[in-house]
Amino acid sequence: MAALSAKTIKNAFLAQHHPRTRHGTRYHSGFCFCITRSMHSFQECRLSVADSSAKWLNTTTTPWTSFNKAVSCNAAQGGSDVSSSEKVDFLNLQNGSDIRGVAVAGVEGEPVNLTEPATEAIAAAFAAWLLNKKEADGLRRLRISVGHDSRISAHKLQNAVTHGITAAGHDILQFGLASTPAMFNSTLTEDERNHLPVDGAIMITASHLPYNRNGLKFFTSDGGLNKADIKDILERASEIYEESAHGKQREQEDASRGVVNSVDYMSIYASDLVQAVRKSAGGKEKPLEGLHIVVDAGNGAGGFFVDKVLKPLGAVTTGSQFLEPDGLFPNHIPNPEDKTAMNAITEAVLDNKADLGIIFDTDVDRSAAVDSSGHELNRNGLIALMAAIVLEEHPGTTVVTDSVTSDGLTVFIENKLGGKHHRFKRGYKNVIDEAIRQNSIGEESHLAMETSGHGALKENHWLDDGAYLMVKLLNKLAAARTLDSSIGSKVLTDLVEGLVEAAVTVEIRLKIDQNHADLKGGSFRDYGEAVLRHLENAIDKDPNLHKAPKNYEGV
Known part of the structure; x- marks a missing residue:
């Protein structure tokens, strides 16, 4: 042809x-x-x-x-x-x-x-x-x-x-x-x-x-x-x-x-995830046997994780919810950043007395987790957990994140874990590309993550894969259970002990009218930079406000 x-x-x-x-x-x-x-x-x-x-x-x-x-x-x-x-x-x-x-x-x-x-x-x-x-x-x-x-x-x-x-x-x-x-x-x-x-x-x-x-x-x-x-x-x-x-x-x-x-490529892909967990457990066929893990797929594409990944590994999955694909998303927005979505998986964990809860977004490139006590592992918490796992494997490595991570995360990565925290621009592709660039100039980086739940690892071709992030958590659980079968998700929670989070975090998104008189015929960027200058002046005048150092976006 x-x-x-x-x-x-x-x-x-x-x-x-x-x-x-x-x-x-x-x-x-x-x-x-x-x-x-x-x-x-x-x-x-x-x-x-x-x-x-x-x-x-x-x-x-x-x-x-x-x-x-x-x-x-x-x-x-x-x-x-x-x-x-x-x-x-x-x-x-x-x-x-x-x-x-x-x-x-x-x-x-x-x-x-x-x-x-x-x-x-x-x-x-x-x-x-x-x-x-x-x-x-x-x-x-x-x-x-x-x-x-x-x-x-x-x-x-x-x-x-x-x-x-x-x-x-x-x-x-x-x-x-x-x-x-x-x-x-x-x-x-x-x-x-x-x-x-x-x-x-x-x-x-x-x-x-x-x-x-x-x-x-x-x-x-x-x-x-x-x-x-x-x-x-x-x-x-x-x-x-x-x-x-x-x-x-x-x-x-x-x-x-x-x-x-x-x-049927999803079966091929899921099989690779299963083999990764088995490998971390020394080849044991069902390393998650006895663990109760619930999944919330939000009626997106993540339902496969129950039947094609967790069950072959021996996990109990009763209580998993919203696994059926439904493009009207009748139960909640499939978004690990959404409060309603996180409440739904937290309730599922507590109601079923599960060891761990996992939630995916619609297309499974983002994820989050909940431990047995109902503690959410998302946003800064998930980055901290992944940083702890990666820094055990690669001591001193640089963790690249987006610009809106907390100061507490920086302290945790650098003082508790001994790594480096490199804040960069928002946008998962920006974060991933920056991690790749860091490696190209001799600055070792093995993890790039956004607070949104996008996370990519060097070992996984810098692919932001929500399922692979959860497999990294399962690897940790499986390896620990080969030594003590009574170990549950506390082994994960212990990894983020010492992470200090802000009591209140508020994110405000402003819509800017391109035709507004305040733009005075200038560009959107000109107006945005003027807003940032105004904010910097306000910070300089208020002793209670401080700019985050080494931040590559905003102030």
Whole structure:
């Protein structure tokens, strides 16, 4: 099969966009996915989406299904024709190193801007960007994986991504419900039987944002893409989208279209986590036997951790909650920083008299824990715990965090643990990149963490993986229980003894109107810097206020 260069990938994508109507829409076999939703209530919509999810998995199990055969479908899905009236501001979809937008209509004042045609164009643009990065010059087809969290718009965007990639002449692996860390891991896993590793990965998620939002994250074997990469991809996508809207298409032979395979990658990924815990316990098959651990997945993608990780390790998991994927998030926001979410897992631990509680965000790149007494291990507490574990393994190492960590954490890391605390800018990618930079200049760093629950370790390819963070805690428990089977989560709590936290912590986020008169025609940055100068002056005049030293953001 002829592969396509980055220069022709755009035209290959456009050639697939034949005019379609809502009825009698043509799609390639293995790709038609119809959802019948009752619109009487969101609850009924939710249940029907869940049922359709199972149906989708059953229709994509044929290995390397070709898209050459066409079938009919009455639901307009991915690959819909782009109307010239549907303008999309692609650059407005950028959210740092991610793409975020509104994917579901129904919320007043929030029009849909992450449409299926826009998503197709973005996927095709990622393939073109990836070809350039790999300097493949069209010599081979790419393999790209796609997964999603539990959001109700997940399947239609997965369809759109699939069409955008395959129309550009590249092959795609669909993982279905997956975690963000697993998607990155698929670029590293050596398993040719399952067509791994892939050249690039796409995760469809918007983390803990409301149900109507969604987004995309992109990975290569080097890690997540940066802001400049995302801007490049969105600029390419805008060009592809505009040319498609104006009918600049080129016919293409069916043989050059990409093909699709469905892979149960979460089982592969979870198996690696299980082996890591067993290794820490000297090869014992069930090192967590006798431990009672409850998990709160917040109806996101983290439910796998119970059946695929904890149970094989011997843990009792009764009392675990909200494991079913539900994109309306009916119980609480899946966010380890959210008070309601943390109260929910704390209550589950206490009500079930569990040894440990674990909570994940929607796509499992963030996490937190609760010990048997109900003490929360999140934010500064989780950073302190991870720092204690990492500094036992790598004495004196530098711990890179975001800028809003407490002074008590600095004292704990530097005075109690003997490490170095390097505060840097907010944003998990900023923190991770700074840790990588520190190593490049000879300053050893093995841990990069945000107070949000994003945590990355050098030993794990600098991947911010909420499940891997929890495995590090389980490793500690498993190793301790090989010496004394009565040991519970107190072994973790003891590690953060001496951490002094502020009695009250308040975070205030200010919305700044770009058109406000106080800006006086200046930029957002100019105004922000003026606010910081004002704050510095106020601090200088008040003896009770002190600036945090060695802080690389704000004051």
